Amino acid sequence: MKKDIEIPKVVDVYVAIVYEYNTIYKTQDWNAYIINNTETDLETLLIVSEGYTDTKITSKMRRKLDVLPKKSYAKIELMQEPLFEMNNTFKVSFFKNNTLFDKTYLFKKHTVALQALQDVPLMEAKGVLAV
DSSP: OGGGOOOOOOOSEEEEEEEEEETTTTEEEEEEEEEEOSSSOEEEEEEEEEEEOSSOBOOOEEEEEEEEOTTEEEEEEEEOGGGGGSEEEEEEEEEETTEEEEEEEEEOTTOOSGGGOEEOTTSSSEEEEOO
């Protein structure tokens, strides 16, 4: 039965941790974003994130978005720097054209750092993309 279930591959949907200036608190912050670089709106997005090591695990953070329009992005959460010493996963599920998509994005520990910044698709910002 499981072999009969087709799970389509997620393309042009990204999770990035972006290093950006916070105008309210006048600080540089790390924020996680979901990016829809497709030509179709994404519907009913469910995002579950957590950090972990061999000995520690964070609480699960859950976020729901009704719609993420085509060629757009949305902030998921603020990321505090001690989290970068852990592996961080973002499990993302959504509907696109009435088809369910699912992907787990991973930021391995110590991979989110200033020296790893790169251009982020669709955003005029620098950040680190999940694998």
